[in-house]
Amino acid sequence: MKEIKYFILLFFSVLYVYGQSDDDPVQFTTEVRQISDVEYELKIRAKIYEGWHVYSQYTAEGGSLPSEFTYKKAGEDYELVGETFESETVTEYSDIFEVDETFFKDEAVFTQSIRLLNAEVRQIDVNFFYQVCKEVCIPVDHDFAFVLDGGEKVTTEESIDEHSQALGEALNLELKNKERLRGAGDVSQGETGLWMVFGLGFLGGLIALLTPCVFPMIPLTVSFFTKHSEKRSKGIANALLYGFFIVLIYFLLSLPFHIFDSVDSQVLNTIATNVWLNIVFFLVFVFFAFSFFGYYELTLPSSWANKMDAASTKVGGGIGIFFMAVTLAIVSFSCTGPILGGLLGSTVLEEGDVAMNLSMGMTGFGLALALPFALFALFPAWLNSLPKSGGWMNTVKVVLGFLELALALKFLSNADMVGNWGILKREVFLVIWIALFALLSLYLFGVFRFPHDGPKQKLSVSRKLIGFLSAAFTVYLILGAFQVSNLKLLSGFPPPTFYSVLENESDCPLGLDCYKDFESGLSYAKQVNKPILLDFTGWACVNCRKMEEHVWSESDVYEILKEDYVLISLYVDDRKELPASEQFSYKFDSGRVKNIKTIGQKWGTFQTINFNAASQPYYVLMTPELEILNEAVQYTDKETYKNWLQTGLKRFENRALANIQ
Structure with missing residues (x-):
């Protein structure tokens, strides 16, 4: 269960790596004090912005990442005297990780004594890895250089040598008519682009409606509102309010991403360009895919749903309906989570204003989920026309699993190209996609099955139709692999044509x-x-x-x-x-x-x-x-x-x- 919690936090914690801005929520000063001819005291003082906190070196295992110091050349040029001492901390229980976490508010001071082994050493280099958190957690690496100058207390400032100064000046252009x-x-980031992202989110929500976690809840929830209200109008009003709260909840999930705008203008863009983040996303999407295949179930803690359900019963009224909507979001996470992950991944790949795109996509997703509750409350007779739950919903999940794997490969491809590994060239990428969609076609035609599939039955017309579409797409990919087709419909997903196993003139x-x-x-x-x-x-x-x-x-x-x-x-x-x-x-x-x-x-x-x-x-x-x-x-x-x-x-x-x- 704890692994699932880490995946919940993943989307909100991996967005900022290997970069800092002038507006970092933690500002540092450093000091050096000489104790004796060979002993020094190094001190790092961190000023933490209001509302943010930094985790201690000694926060409980199983929670957020602890702070960690790396003293470069320790044991060679100098030795550490004792542990790194910390100033006063705060300890609070974490509902997410279910452990007591220890952290700093407002200010943190770290002190480390050292003893020189080499009298010629004049500088101590230290790396500080830490997590700074507010609504989200940001992992950061920070390097410090402590200058030893005979015992005077100094505050070090980062400086550059003449070589760096010359190369830095060469970067600055004297542009004319700037x-x-x-x-x-950026046409894609205008109103049309945002509505396109909204449409993708809406489509994702419609797909989520067809999953076994959501579909059976539609008639149950609508019946609850229409039968447990004194007047039909009251039941309709409650169902509409329920739908509104569903939209609101998914919109609110996107808000933490907007926080990064105040931290670093390039922070969200690093997702699409960082090798290790792309690998993390690849692994997460593979994890999602196999949950859809039925090998395990991706769920949030049942205690969360129980608490929300109890709150909705206890409070009642509009607030109670809000907690009912939260309960739906939690209970349906095993099906909606991977789809939302796909939405996040697609938004990342679109680049631009990722936070705004994600808000539009999440709103569209929530609207699609909420729509049937409102429509069936207005027209309850339509409930009779709903298809019965059955094996077809498992088929939907398997199809989504294959799509998750296809999307996962894009992140691995990003890592390969950015890292200059040369492993996943265009032809290799296309061959793997061909295999994925060929397997999907075979599954849809009943050639093989997955663990959660029911007894073998006659294939439906819709399943055969989707199978033929998948087979046709496989042929399209094969033609592209042999350069018969240019694959313009997929531009941006496979590696570029010049990133090929074949020899290119350019x-x-x-x-x-x-x-x-x-x-x-x-x-x-x-x-x-x-x-x-x-x-x-x-x-x-x-x-x-x-x-x-x-x-x-x-x-x-x-x-x-x-x-x-x-x-x-x-x-x-x-x-x-x-x-x-x-x-x-x-x-x-x-x-x-x-x-x-x-x-x-x-x-x-x-x-x-x-x-x-x-x-x-x-x-x-x-x-x-x-x-x-x-x-x-x-x-x-x-x-x-x-x-x-x-x-x-x-x-x-x-x-x-x-x-x-």
């Missing part, structure tokens, strides 16, 4: 010539006197693949890209390490220092400091002299993108003519 960047738009999209380093591309643009298309992209960026496969591939757009522009594609999620000589630390105006060790960190920082943007795709047109030619654009349609390219090209040509005259 005001033209304003108005950068590792750029669509075989175009491109540069993956800004300075190299800028130098070539100056040489040939062509404008630059700066493409901020990512290996795990779904919308980037859609733009390349739906917009760039169009002949008239492709021709412009190939002949008229120098394409510079910068992958902000590339985890390949930079050569040691090119690694450096970048100091922001706020004083925060960011260590730049990978290609993605370099270009992500480059995008942020020059264009004040963090999302992908993000396109900029400029001259070799760094003059901005047009507003920046993001995910958009073919005509808009083509006109944008042509406008930038015309401005470049007019500028050249003006210089000649």
Whole structure:
């Protein structure tokens, strides 16, 4: 049961890893005090924002993650004297983990004494891993450098050397006509995109209605409201209120994600680009899939449902109906949880304003669940037309299980591309999908069964129809694997065509010539006197693949890209390490220092400091002299993108003519 609780918290705790912002809820100062010639006292003082808390090193096992210190080169250059001492803590019982948890509020002070083994050591490096929590928990790694300077009490500040300063200054561009960047738009994140996400959530809710956890509750709940009310109008009003509360509950589940907007503007975007988070999502979705296959049941603690049910009976009225809706959400979790996980995964893959998308998706999901309760309360005679519960609902769960596995593979593919492993190339990905949907087809045609399937019966028409659709999709995938079809319907899901087991002339999209380093591309643009298309992209960026496969591939757009522009594609999620000589630390105006060790960190920082943007795709047109030619654009349609390219090209040509005259 405890494993299930960890999965409940997973969606709210894995969203922020390997990054900090200027508005972190924990701010640090450090001190060094000399005790003797070889002994020092290191102190870390953490100021914790109101409402947040940080867990102790000694919080109970089985609860939230404890704080952990790693003293680098301890035992070599120095030895630790005793344990790391903590200031006053608070201990409270956790209903989720069912243990007493120990944590800090407002302030935490950690003190560690050391004894030098090497008298030449002048700096002690310490890594501090901790969880800071409010409505959500954020795991963070923080590095400290304690400078030993003869015993004076100092407060250390992060600083950078001349090498880092030079490389950092090189990242800053002296852009001209920078005001033209304003108005950068992302068509997919406008009203149309949000309604599309809402529609996906609504579709997920409709599917959830067909599962054995939800479907049998519809007539029972509607009958309860219509039969236990003095007037039919009162019963209808209660059922409508019940439906409203269902929508409200699922909307409220999305609110914690909005908190990250105040912590780090790039926090939700890291989900789609972080290798280990993608692997975690892959494992979670596989776990969900096998629960749908019937090998185990995914449930929340029964005590939660019992408490909510008791509260609804005790309180009564509108508040009682609210607790009834909460009870439904808890009881149906074994079926709705994996679907909601799929909704979260799809939202993550869509990128953009993930929190807003998730709110729209969750609202759509809740509305679909609530709709039948309201409709059948208004028209109770319709209850007689509902199909009877039966084995068909298990079939729905198995189909969802296969879809969960297909989605899980996307997260593994993200990790593979971002990590440059080269394991899950496009052809391998498609072969696995072909196997999954071929197995789904065989299951639907009754060739094999799963543990929770009932006695073998004659196949229904609807099951045969879905089986034929699955078989047709399998054939479509086979044609794509053999490059007979371009798989445009799936653009963004399989790896890009240039990420292939076959030898490619170019590792750029669509075989175009491109540069993956800004300075190299800028130098070539100056040489040939062509404008630059700066493409901020990512290996795990779904919308980037859609733009390349739906917009760039169009002949008239492709021709412009190939002949008229120098394409510079910068992958902000590339985890390949930079050569040691090119690694450096970048100091922001706020004083925060960011260590730049990978290609993605370099270009992500480059995008942020020059264009004040963090999302992908993000396109900029400029001259070799760094003059901005047009507003920046993001995910958009073919005509808009083509006109944008042509406008930038015309401005470049007019500028050249003006210089000649």
